[in-house]
Amino acid sequence: MNHANSIGDRLREERKRTALSQRVFAESGGVTEKTQVLYEKGERVPDAHYLARIAAIGVDVLYILTGRLNASTLSRDEGDLVGRYREAPDAVRAAALAGLTAGAAPAKYQQNFEGANIGQQVSGNVTAPFTIDMGNTRKKRRGEQKD
Template structure:
């Protein structure tokens, strides 16, 4: 039981590090807030689908499961990427949520037709 509680505590640490509440984190992980609460309390261990989903938020899944941090990815970032990440981390929680929504919207595929204003086909 102690290991499950440790996983729950580390999961909560990661959620807080990312500046998300349980509802936001649960939604990103594809579960209910109630499931999120059971994970963080150590009553249940999250499955691979959930962990994969929260990893896309920037959760260090290796840390959640083992307590050992993964190699810092930030060292591989370009200066522009580091600046963007730093700006995000220093933004208010509401602004971070807006940036996440914008990022999700921008990552969705768009039709390849051009509107004629950019010199397309």
């Protein structure tokens, strides 16, 4: 979801996520199609009765009102991902966030884990090619030449 700005935008987004027409969505909420259009345009604000009714068909009312996703309305895959993230050690969380934000994050994105020992950490503008010198920490086996 793109976290639209207004209640009407988020309501439209949720209607599209449920793949319902404005008419069917409006009927589910107990309003007319014209009222649904006005809600989505931001010209009217839905009441609690409407929100309760659309919640019953799987609409994320918390998201519509606040812009924050309700974890209980996540798909099975999304819920599994959130659960695994919460159970993961800090190093795995850092790697997961890096993978998910690659190419989509602002150039100055940085994730901090307070008190965590996650090994090497790169911060700042890392969009250009770069090299990390890990030093020569490999132990030599018998018979190998030194560098």
